[in-house]
Amino acid sequence: MTEPDTVDLFVVGGGVNGAGIARDAAGRGLSVVLAEKDDLAQGTSSRSGKLVHGGLRYLEYYEFRLVREALIEREVLLNSAPHIIWPMRFVLPHSPDDRPAWLVRLGLFLYDHLGGRKRLPGTRTLNLRTAPEGAPIESAFTKAFEYSDCWVDDARLVVLNALDARERGARVMTRTACVSARREGGAWLVETRHGRTGVRQTWRARALVNAAGPWVNDVIGHVAGVNAARAVRLVKGSHIVVPKFWEGRQAYLVQNTDKRVIFINPYEGDLALIGTTDIPYSGRPEDVVAGEDEIAYLIKVVNRYFKRKLTRDDVIHSFSGVRPLYDDNADNPSAVTRDYIFELDARAGEAPLLSVFGGKITTFRKLSEHALEKLKPFFPAMRGNWTAAAHLPGGDLADADFDRFLGGLRTAYPWLPVSLAKHYARLYGTRTAALVGRAKSLADLGRRFGPDFYEREAAFLTETEWAETAEDILVRRTKHGLHLDDEERAAFEDWCAGRLAKAG
Known part of the structure; x- marks a missing residue:
């Protein structure tokens, strides 16, 4: 033996x-x-709200140690992987029916100062009647607070x-x-x-x-x-994806009447990611899906604040994850540490x-x-x-300056369309050179499966990142799955199946 x-x-x-x-x-x-x-x-870990953040709402539950640690980590991670993590501004319309303005201001003051913020801009107050960020918001909401956190490609x-x-x-x-x-x-x-x-x-x-x-x-x-x-206490959190319905790069954070907060974030360029729910879960984690009641809940919260009213038909994708939280016996799932x-x-x-x-x-x-x-x-x-x-692979950008790196990439590979160059830069950072290899034209990248999606990238992911199935690539290594039609997806699934069969 x-x-x-x-x-x-x-x-x-x-x-x-x-x-x-x-x-x-x-x-x-x-x-x-x-x-x-x-x-x-x-x-x-692939079903989160895609945020590196301190957790503004955790202050309400006196989780000061956790918030401070998370705020410090926010900038550490931003420096370590600026290709997959980047700053985002969040607009929080104030609703006098929910948390009072003084409480929100106090929370944001702590948020700005608790973690030794260095790179990210601080909080400011917005007049929604005049600020461009107020254009998509219902006229009943006249004041908002804007603060910083970061986006991350979680998977x-x-x-x-x-x-x-x-x-x-x-x-x-x-x-x-x-x-x-x-x-x-x-x-x-x-x-x-x-x-x-x-x-x-x-x-x-x-x-x-x-x-x-x-x-x-x-x-x-x-x-x-x-x-x-x-x-461990299992709490289910669901998200929906809809076409983006406002102008600008800002995200929104809105309060619901049940005291939960919902994020409405720009996603994949022309989409919006909305979530999350907090529901006790007792089934198998493998079986979790977003329920119709959760989808309706998220739509209702968004429609309370925005002029553009969403319907169920707007939802092009949904997903749900099970958070494995330490069971501290809290009655409210949102209050579980x-x-x-x-x-x-x-x-x-x-x-x-x-x-x-x-x-x-x-x-x-x-x-x-x-x-x-x-x-x-x-x-x-x-x-x-x-x-x-230390940098994560691909994150060793000079001065953590993504725009400068993207410019250098465009100079090195002038034949790459802008959208494709940005896609490679965002997912692979300085590893883009290994992905492109000796290619000197789009034709050298192989078969085109969909928008900004070529065979060379799929092969690179199977060769270097443990990807085996179409879902591995379309959902976790990339988000190409959100941009393929049924025919394109089927063609790519056939390609993956053939490659797996050859690998034995």
Whole structure:
């Protein structure tokens, strides 16, 4: 029988927390394996509101530590990946029927100053009767507050962390389930099974990290056979995508009568992303979808504020994700903490199991640091913190200046249409050169599947970013799926199926 490969750290879960921990650990000199049962970011981490933000509404629940950490991280992440993260201004029309103006002003004052803001502009007050941002808003709303946060391509954030982990020596396995784990001889014996080939493999790990998100308790109880002292609370959040119905680059944040806030963000150029809901969820995380009641709820909130009234026919896409929040026994799902909690099972003389509960996209890097601090006693030679000043792959733009980088790209490849150059720059940053390769014309990029979508990009994603299926590419690695018609999608699905068949 073949002896199992021995590694320092085995990470279960290929969402943002698992990929972030694997990257951080590999950069500290640990040998790392990450196993994800599906595709990277296939669960919660590709179904967020696409924001790197402090969480303005969390101030209302006195989550000052979390908000401060998130605000600091906002600028750290902006510097590390300016191709997939960029500043956005949010307009918050004031409704006197909901939160009073003084409370909103106080929250925004704290928001501006709690996290040591350096690069992003601060809050200002708008007269909606005269400001261009007020043009699409109903005349009943006359005042607004404008503040800063950041946009992020959430699924690409996960992939870039996994790429960096691999570049630093980690092994990243997608579509590979962790089917069992048991302690033996001061280590974890972990068995994996590949979902497509059925191939099983055994690993020997000095520590096991459970970053399985909504499945965290399943890994603790069913895979590792350990009793969990903490629990995860599943909260469903749904979004809709509609054609963009206002002019300008600004986003909007509106208050509903139930005290929830809804984001209305520019998306993919000519679209708008609207969300999110907060509903307790008890089903299988794999089965979550946006309900018609949630879609109607989001439309109703938007129509309260905007002159252009949405209907169900305007919704061209919807998606839903399950947030794996730490169960703090809050009655209101919106009040459940978005902070993260660790559970360390480290009996004397036995290999540790570190489980992650909760967390949010914005704080994944800090969460990863804290996770490695928890494991430091088991790896005393492990190097220290390093990710705060490091770029994610493709993010090493000079002075983090995206516009300057895009200009240089247009000079280097004058045959690239502006929209295609911007698409490559936004998704791949300085990795664009590896994608384009020796191409000297659009024809060299191969078959055209749809707007700004050529065969070379799809091949690059299958060769370098673990993409296998059409959904991997159209939904998570890119958002091309939003821009293809049925015929174009079918043609691309055939191409992917053929490529997978050749790969065996």
